Amino acid sequence: MNPMREPTHTRCAISSCGWCDRDGLDCRFCSGTGWWRPERPHRDASGIIVWLRVDEPCRGCAGTGKEHSPTVAI
Numbered sequence: 001m002n003p004m005r006e007p008t009h010t011r012c013a014i015s016s017c018g019w020c021d022r023d024g025l026d027c028r029f030c031s032g033t034g035w036w037r038p039e040r041p042h043r044d045a046s047g048i049i050v051w052l053r054v055d056e057p058c059r060g061c062a063g064t065g066k067e068h069s070p071t072v073a074i
């Protein structure tokens with residue numbers, strides 16, 4: 001079972017964001033899903049470190065799934 005996640009936002013917090021106005025450019029961090037799945041270390045009851053996957057809204061695109069490259073001026 002692997003339900004498709006929808007982007008959490010259609011636009012980011014910037015009111016006139018040139019990246020949000022674009023289409024067809026998926027975020028390189030989350031491949032356009034708006035979510036990323038980092039692994040977090042967690043120490044279980046016996047003291048063993050295990051890695052747990054967590055779902056978080058993508059920070060690269062503010063959950064929009066659209067590429068928001070900060071290195072390119074608009």
Ligand SMILES: [Zn+2]
Pocket residue numbers: 011012013014017018019020064068
């Ligand atoms: Zn934006």
Ligand SMILES: [Zn+2]
Pocket residue numbers: 027028029030031032033034035058059060061062063064065066
């Ligand atoms: Zn993203």
